[in-house]
Amino acid sequence: MNLISMSIWTLENHCFIVYTTLLVTFVVFTLFHKKRMESHQHRINAKVEKLTPIGTGGRERDFPDDSDGDPILTSAIPEDTPHIPYKPLRRSDDEVLQRSREYYELMAKRRTVRMFSPEPIPDEVLDNIIMTAGTAPSGAHTEPWTFVVVQDPKVKEAIRAIVEEEEDLNYRKRMSRQWVADLRPFGTQPPKPYITDAPAILLVFRQTHSWKADNKKRMHYYSEVSVAIAAGILLAAIQYCGLVALTSTPLNCNSKLRDLLARPLNERLELLLPIGRPHQDTTVPDLHRKTLDEIMVKI
Incomplete structure (x- = not known):
């Protein structure tokens, strides 16, 4: 192998080593960063879990379990609660309009004192x-x-x-x-x-x-x-x-x-x-x- 060939071979090896090193460094950094972000998010979730009162309507608590960790299977309202007819007084369109105006006029006078x-x-x-x-x-x-x-x-x-x-x-x-x-x-x-x-x-x-x-x-x-x-x-x-x-x-x-x-x-x-x-x-x-x-x- 002449001098030029050896120089090219050495340069190619150096480039390969540098490329491999950069690739490995990138992969390691990516995995480390992902792990760090997951850990950070876990800490945030833990804080939210601790500070957010149960049942506030927050998305984390829309479908909660009970304090024992078992799914809530029974409602405080009995499932066999009867449904009864609902028949409010029916009013004409004129009556509905009149009452809506009267109620608005009353509430429009509401002020904080x-x-x-x-x-x-x-x-x-x-x-x-x-x-x-x-x-x-x-x-x-x-x-x-x-x-x-x-x-x-x-x-x-x-x-x-x-x-x-x-x-x-x-x-x-x-x-x-x-x-x-x-x-x-x-x-x-x-x-x-x-x-x-x-x-x-x-x-x-x-x-x-x-x-x-x-x-x-x-x-x-x-x-x-x-x-x-x-x-x-x-x-x-x-x-x-x-x-x-x-x-x-x-x-x-x-x-x-x-x-x-x-x-x-x-x-x-x-x-x-x-x-x-x-x-x-x-x-x-x-x-x-x-x-x-x-x-x-x-x-």
Whole structure:
């Protein structure tokens, strides 16, 4: 073999070695990266599994098993539950149209207020609006809601103290500057005098799950949506009977208020609503709602 042939042979060998080395390195790196991503995803899934309450409607929990690991085979509602005729009062098109207009005109006057009259509300009125909220549909008829009514002045003071302490931190440290700026037109601040001024405070808790008669966990499917629908019906009932409310979502207060009100760990606070009559000096921002064309699409 002459010198030129040896040089070519050596170069080809070097190229082959380099190519092989690069190929092996690429394969090893790919496998390592895949393994690392799988491990990372496993850790994320584990955290989500730990932090996401069972039955919140999250995709990971759409088809859950019970706490023993065995498939859920029986429903809390008996399979042989009879179906009964449903025959609501039939109304003419003219009646339906008239009632739709009247109800819209009533609900269009609904406003959120922050100044309440201390006039008491009859207990039967509170009972009726909560029973009305309880007519809401829910996933698999689990009815995942608890409505806590507070009228005791001392308990309202304790609730206000907890909310104001957390709200002060929210406004100073937790909420973005844009968020705080967006709230200025509505006059919201850490002090919450309406909590003690209103004759009644209604706290809406969402049950993430419950238990069956055999002490097995009962899943609450789409509990967030179910409670949201119930809250909407509740607000409509409050408006219908001539009262007003403030829809408040007290950030970072869930555990403290749950402990104060002796609620179980499977319940999470979703809304805090002062309810009553508006104070005679109440004012509200001059806001305008979106038009029908802006909120509806017909296909």
